[in-house]
Amino acid sequence: MTGSVVVAGLGPGAQELITPEVTAALDAATDLVGYAPYVARVAARNDVRRHASDNREEIDRASFALRLASEGRHVVIVSSGDPGVFAMAAALFEAIEAGDPAWRDLDIRVLPGISAMFAAAARIGAPLGHDFCAINLSDNLKPWETVEKRLRAAAEADFVIALYNPISKARQWQLDRAFELLRGIHPASVPVIFATAVSEPHQRIDVVPLGDALPSRADMRTVVMIGSSQTxxxxRADGGSYVYTPRSLKAPS
Amino acid sequence: MTGSVVVAGLGPGAQELITPEVTAALDAATDLVGYAPYVARVAARNDVRRHASDNREEIDRASFALRLASEGRHVVIVSSGDPGVFAMAAALFEAIEAGDPAWRDLDIRVLPGISAMFAAAARIGAPLGHDFCAINLSDNLKPWETVEKRLRAAAEADFVIALYNPISKARQWQLDRAFELLRGIHPASVPVIFATAVSEPHQRIDVVPLGDALPSRADMRTVVMIGSSQTxxxxRADGGSYVYTPRSLKAPS
Structure with missing residues (x-):
């Protein structure tokens, strides 16, 4: 009786962005574990057990999934976007490393999904078409000084920057501070993309110059992308714009 | 008679990693355009026209697709991985910006796919579980000095680094130089992942310490990921290892 844990990426929201690999895993699951809105998103069979939890309990959730698998259950931990990007995959391996050594022998798989930044980039053009980085703006799990150091390094080296978890009820000032820091390095004209609830009916994508970027455009469902100097x-004829970063960077003349 | 251009991400190789959105676009296409191996990968209807081209002709290929769409055709440009990551989406917008103004009124869509780095990360654990960056190691379209500057900035700020296009017949020394540079910043123990032909039958994933990383492990189908100091x-019981980067970074004590 060998159980399994699969961490599956549901993508940004739309059903048509879920891979067949993930759909097959959901069909084979005995148990679904995850943050309540993601568990609710899955149209699974009636006999699957659903274990919905709060947002901040990733390690408890991962350990619970591993215990179920130890009992022979086939557990899918559902994650938004790609599970390897600021989501449940790292939490699962933290739980495995700290937990019961027998958990290392379980059948463990991570199934990739469409990440929020790539879904957002696709809807607006190709802003990530050149070198880029992804930074979790939350300072719940790392010092704010580290976030600032990385923002500065990324902007000075002219990466396009994708910010995950830009704001929450408990973290209100960080995004404003990030924009302020970036305005000290980049021209005010650099485009900033606020992409909220991408691929869902209430999707909203705003493009504003860095000089006018305000945190109030972001919420917990937003990915923020800050262009490089080349973006x-x-x-477009409809009044909107495509945003893209060219592949080429000329040598300084 | 309005034509369309869709840039579609086929993911890393396996059919089960192609989104339903991309499958639907391929089913609706009148013309497929792309690098020959990607066009060959699509199991499309007999009446679809296939236009396969060489690897280095991205702008010509994009302009050709736009001209076809101007004639009312429904063109899908197929791209490996995610089309917005060092692939055809940026080339398409470069062609639109430089080309016939009427092209801006065409129906243009980018459909995201599973990128090589996320597919590779999922197979080995969660190496991209903390802040990370993606760098195209090719110096065909940017100065090598810029590549070095970005590698140094990323390693000093302790990002995990994913390297796309690490090596080719014409670019043999760059990856070795990159490892040398990173060994000057990181401990020799930092894990390096060489992931080749991910999700295909001949997939190969090697994990070696930075101190032992040799360019000979990489080819044109390889994504190289270099851990941070925290990776x-x-x-595992089977003799292999999971590789992951924890979500937490403690404040220096």
């Missing part, structure tokens, strides 16, 4: 806008 | 290995 460009192409005006 | 960890968990030994």
């Amino acid at each position: 460009r806008l192409i005006p | 960890r290995l968990i030994p």
